[in-house]
Amino acid sequence: MTEAGRDLRLDFFRGLALFCIFVDHLPDNMLAQFTLQSVMFGDAAEVFILISGYTAGMVYGRAMERQGFLIAAVRVGHRLWQLYVAHVFLFVVFMAMMAYTVEVLNSSLYAEESQAADFLKDPGVAVVKALTLQFQPAYMDILPLYIVLLAALPFALTGFRFWPRVVLVASLALWLAAQIDSRIALSAYPGPDRVWAFNPFGWQALFFVGAWLGWRGTRGALPWLDHRWLFRLAAGFALVAFVIRFSWTLHGLYYPIPALASGKLLWPFLSKEDLGLLRFASVLALALLVARLVAPRARFLAGRVAWPFVICGRHSLHIFCLGILLAVMGHLVLNESFGRVLMQLVVSAVGVGIMTAVAALMDWFTAAKAGGGDRVAERASLSGGE
Amino acid sequence: MKVAPSAPHYAIALIVAATLTLSSAPRAAVGLEPACPTPEGFAGFEAPVPKTAKALAAGSEIVIVTLGGASSLGSAAGGPSLSWPSRLASALAARFPAARVKVVNLAMPRQTAREAADRLAREVLPLKPMLVIWETGTMEAVRGTGVDDFRDTVQAGIDELRAAGIEVALMNAQFSRDADPMIHFAPYLAAVRELADANDVPVFHRYGLMRHWDESGVLDLRTRESEKRRRLAARLYDCLGHAMADFVARGAGAVKPPGAVEPRP
Numbered sequence: 001m002t003e004a005g006r007d008l009r010l011d012f013f014r015g016l017a018l019f020c021i022f023v024d025h026l027p028d029n030m031l032a033q034f035t036l037q038s039v040m041f042g043d044a045a046e047v048f049i050l051i052s053g054y055t056a057g058m059v060y061g062r063a064m065e066r067q068g069f070l071i072a073a074v075r076v077g078h079r080l081w082q083l084y085v086a087h088v089f090l091f092v093v094f095m096a097m098m099a100y101t102v103e104v105l106n107s108s109l110y111a112e113e114s115q116a117a118d119f120l121k122d123p124g125v126a127v128v129k130a131l132t133l134q135f136q137p138a139y140m141d142i143l144p145l146y147i148v149l150l151a152a153l154p155f156a157l158t159g160f161r162f163w164p165r166v167v168l169v170a171s172l173a174l175w176l177a178a179q180i181d182s183r184i185a186l187s188a189y190p191g192p193d194r195v196w197a198f199n200p201f202g203w204q205a206l207f208f209v210g211a212w213l214g215w216r217g218t219r220g221a222l223p224w225l226d227h228r229w230l231f232r233l234a235a236g237f238a239l240v241a242f243v244i245r246f247s248w249t250l251h252g253l254y255y256p257i258p259a260l261a262s263g264k265l266l267w268p269f270l271s272k273e274d275l276g277l278l279r280f281a282s283v284l285a286l287a288l289l290v291a292r293l294v295a296p297r298a299r300f301l302a303g304r305v306a307w308p309f310v311i312c313g314r315h316s317l318h319i320f321c322l323g324i325l326l327a328v329m330g331h332l333v334l335n336e337s338f339g340r341v342l343m344q345l346v347v348s349a350v351g352v353g354i355m356t357a358v359a360a361l362m363d364w365f366t367a368a369k370a371g372g373g374d375r376v377a378e379r380a381s382l383s384g385g386e
Numbered sequence: 387m388k389v390a391p392s393a394p395h396y397a398i399a400l401i402v403a404a405t406l407t408l409s410s411a412p413r414a415a416v417g418l419e420p421a422c423p424t425p426e427g428f429a430g431f432e433a434p435v436p437k438t439a440k441a442l443a444a445g446s447e448i449v450i451v452t453l454g455g456a457s458s459l460g461s462a463a464g465g466p467s468l469s470w471p472s473r474l475a476s477a478l479a480a481r482f483p484a485a486r487v488k489v490v491n492l493a494m495p496r497q498t499a500r501e502a503a504d505r506l507a508r509e510v511l512p513l514k515p516m517l518v519i520w521e522t523g524t525m526e527a528v529r530g531t532g533v534d535d536f537r538d539t540v541q542a543g544i545d546e547l548r549a550a551g552i553e554v555a556l557m558n559a560q561f562s563r564d565a566d567p568m569i570h571f572a573p574y575l576a577a578v579r580e581l582a583d584a585n586d587v588p589v590f591h592r593y594g595l596m597r598h599w600d601e602s603g604v605l606d607l608r609t610r611e612s613e614k615r616r617r618l619a620a621r622l623y624d625c626l627g628h629a630m631a632d633f634v635a636r637g638a639g640a641v642k643p644p645g646a647v648e649p650r651p
Contacts, residue, residue, distance in 0.1 A: 027566035028597070097567050104564045107610045109619055112456035114565060116496045117528050137530070138570045182535075191529055252579065255427070264541060264584040271534050272573075328567055335563045340601065 008301035008310055009294055014051045015313030018320055020044035022355065023348050025139065025327035027334060030341045031348050038249040040286060041241050041270060042279035045142055049203060050283055052146060052316075053210025054217075056153055057160075061215035064157050073154040080150055086321050087143040091130040094137055095123075097328050119190055129189035136188055139324045141197035148200050149207040156208050160215050168212060175205035178274050185273075195273070202274035206283065231292055234285040241282045308356040315362045319355050326351040422605065422625035424632070425598045433637025434588030435553045438517040443638035445484030450474070450634070451492055451510050453502045454521025457560050458493035462619035466491060471519075473627025474634070481635060490515070498525045499536055503543040511550055517634065518547050519590070521557040523574040530570075537577045544585050555633070556582055556589045561596035563608065590633055592626065599625065 020035040021044045037043035056076075064072035098120075105114040119126040119135065129135035133144040159167035178184045178201040185195040216222060224230070244260045251259035269278040300306055312319045330347045337343050433439045441448050452458055452471040460469025475489035490513055492505065499522045510518060520543065526536045540556075547554050558578045559571050575593055582589040599605040605625070609618045 027563070101564055101568050104610075105562075105568070107612070107615065108562060108564055109457065109462050109560060109607065109615070109622070110562050110565050112461050112495055113524050113528055114569065116525065117569070138567065188530075191531075193532075193535070194530055195532055197530070251583070259583050262580065262583040267534070267537065267580070267584075273532055273534055331567045335566075 007296040008298070008306075009290060009296055010051055010055055011310040011313035012301050012306055013047055013290065013309075013313065014316050015309030015311070015319075017044040017047040017051070018312050018316060018323055018355070019309070019352055021048070021320065022323035022327055022351055025324065026330050026344065026347060026351075029344045029348060031344060033249055033253060037245075039242050039246055040238070041245055041276075041282035042272075045198070045272075046206065046275075046279055046283035047286075048142065048316075049146070049149070049206050050210040050287060053149070053207035054214035056150060057157070057211030057214030057216075058218055059214075060153060061157050061160070061211075062218055064154070064161075065218075069154065069158060072157070076150060076154050080147060082317065083143055083147050083150065086317055087133070087140065087147065088131070089321060090140050090143065090324055091127075091135075093325055093328060094140060100332075117190075126189070134187070134189040136197050139327070143320075144196065145198040145200055145203055149204055152204070153211060156211060157215060160212060164212065164216075168209070171205050171208045175202055175275070175280075178202040179268070179271075179276065182274075197273065199274045202271075206275060206280060209284070225288070225291075230288065234288040237281060238285045238289055241278070241285070308352070308359075311359040311363050312355055315359050318362060319359050322355055322358055323351070326354060421628045422599050422621075424595065424629050425602075428591070428595065428598075428629075434590075434633055435517055435555055436637050437553050439635055439637035441516055442478065442482045442485045442487070442635055445482065447486040448488065448517070449513055449515040450487065450489045450517045450519065451513055451515040452489060452519045452521065453497070453505075453510070454493040454557065455497050455524050456493075456495040457524070458491065458521045458557075459495060460619075460623055461495060462616065463623050464616055464620070468620045468623055469493070470623040470626035470630060473624045474630045475627075477628050477631035478635065481631065482638070493521070496525055498529075498531070499523070499539045499543070503539050503546075506543055506546050510547070511552075515552055517553045517555065519555045519557060519630070521592070523571075523578050524559045527559060527569050527571045527574045533573045533577050536574060537581060540578075540581050541585070544581065544587060548585075554585075554587050556587060558589060558591060558593045561593045561600065561607070563600075588633075590630060595626070595629060596622070 017036065020037070023029055023035050024032045024037065024044065026032065035044065036047060040046075060072050060076055063075055102120065105111065108114075114120075119129075119137070126135050130140070133147065136144060156167055156171075174184075178199055184201050185199050186201075188194045188196050247258065247260040248262065250257040251262075266278065269276040272279065294301070301310065330351055333347055334343060438448065438450070450471075452474075456462070458469060458471060460466050460472065463469070466472060469491060471489050471491040471493070475487060478485070478487045478489075492502075492509060494501070502520065502522065520540070522540055523536065525531075526533075544554050556578050558575050562569075565571070571593070578589060581587065596605075596607065599622075600607045605618065605622055607618070607622075609615050
């Protein structure tokens with residue numbers, strides 16, 4: 001894809017998801033009440049995985065068509081390596097944070113309970129389990145999911161080529177099975193009953209639906225996606241989801257405001273672990289609305305307001321890692337400065353500013369390194385497109 | 387909590403609101419240090435546990451069972467006699483001398499929700515409590531237990547207690563600045579709130595309350611030195627016990643605490 005043909009919506013919404021992930025990760029952040037998670041069932045994780053699936057399907061699907069399975073698979077492998085290194089980097093950040101925190105915690109009111117965190121007893125095992133993706137403390141849960149999903153992509157893409165329906169039905173069937181049977185999960189460290197924070201057997205459906213849409217999009221439009229009834233259905237669902245979910249946010253902030261539809265009947269459909277039906281449907285509905293209402297290169301997306309989102313989304317892996325690092329540092333700042341609302345806003349804003357500045361630097365550097373011409377476009381599209 | 391409380395609730399609420407505001411001052415004399423003030427809006431208008439409140443006011447014999455972890459056992463303060471359940475018992479005894487209140491503290495260090503739920507039939511129901519206060523969600527956050535699993539476990543426990551006609555109140559985790567990057571409390575705090583909303587069961591929002599005390603300078607939760615920390619814990623549990631007494635007794639406004647000034651109309 002050339003720079004002129006780039007779908008800025010992907011960059012923009014991935015950037016939005018990255019900002020939300022950062023803001024949500026700051027402790028007790030007031031602003032987190034108003035991120036994606038307060039207006040839809042689900043949160044930035046769904047947006048991130050759907051867009052990642054879509055772009056991966058598009059980029060590697062095209063590579064597979066032009067260069068064959070082997071080359072495409074090696075390119076996926078290269079990307080997997082980058083993701084894995086990023087995961088190890090985050091683990092080092094986590095260990096550093098822990099080194100700082102452990103002493104403090106052991107002399108706090110939490111001493112008794114925090115010592116029960118089994119990885120503290122045996123940090124050596126934690127290192128090994130982090131390398132095998134089984135140790136997933138706070139912040140370290142989404143990259144392992146992304147890694148296993150991307151590893152399966154070459155096979156899914158091959159499947160799309162010959163039996164797209166079979167692959168999609170199989171993927172959805174596996175998702176359904178994960179909803180029904182809680183044993184369909186991957187075990188995690190530590191502890192006997194700990195599982196992956198994001199169940200790959202549930203979440204794969206979102207990733208591969210995205211990958212299929214991205215792959216299919218390169219070979220012409222899907223007319224049924226333009227149906228009016230589908231649009232109305234999505235709009236209706238998104239509206240209902242917004243009203244219900246936002247009422248929960250308001251209820252949390254000011255108790256007398258009722259939480260609509262807060263019954264336990266909805267719980268199985270809202271599972272974050274397994275990607276419950278309402279979360280799945282919510283992100284697909286929003287994606288459809290965006291696809292229909294926003295042009296790929298809408299003026300707004302090329303404008304100044306959208307710019308920070310777009311460039312951060314373009315360098316998503318680096319900015320994601322940076323966001324986690326900043327969330328950890330932001331925690332230290334908030335901890336020392338009595339994290340009231342004003343300070344939370346300042347830390348959030350500074351963090352977003354740093355993420356934007358680094359993304360801008362990377363953008364500039366990528367362009368400068370390539371020295372203009374076609375290679376700029378090709379590189380830029382690859383760095384963000386995967 | 388349900389949106390529309392029934393009509394009697396409103397009536398009680400108004401009376402309670404009127405009496406509590408007038409009678410809150412003398413309570414400060416109970417502890418050695420003044421009780422920690424609860425923030426505006428911490429107390430709702432409805433009585434959280436109306437049956438228990440009524441029984442307190444009527445002066446009946448009442449058993450309250452508390453479940454939870456180390457923070458409910460008073461470990462950090464030096465022993466169960468300084469735990470919040472113990473302070474709750476003395477606060478209620480002082481306010482309702484006629485009622486014979488017995489608080490049975492079944493907290494155990496590192497007790498998970500599942501372990502607590504497993505004890506309900508064997509150890510809790512035979513005590514025939516009127517109220518069970520269940521402090522939960524801490525070990526799950528520390529160990530990263532699946533949130534869905536945690537919610538289902540507590541839900542089953544609530545069902546079991548309610549089927550036996552027992553009132554239930556939930557209490558969430560302790561607030562801690564230091565633990566946050568390592569331990570993610572947010573999903574478990576949210577799960578406790580969802581459980582409360584779905585079952586119309588009250589939550590004693592310990593996390594929010596401790597945070598308020600920390601931020602407003604009432605308690606310095608970052609105290610490190612061991613002797614100071616022990617005193618801090620004792621004071622914290624005392625404050626929690628008193629706040630819990632207010633919470634439980636809300637709606638029992640007909641009885642004045644001893645020595646309370648009779649409000650003039």
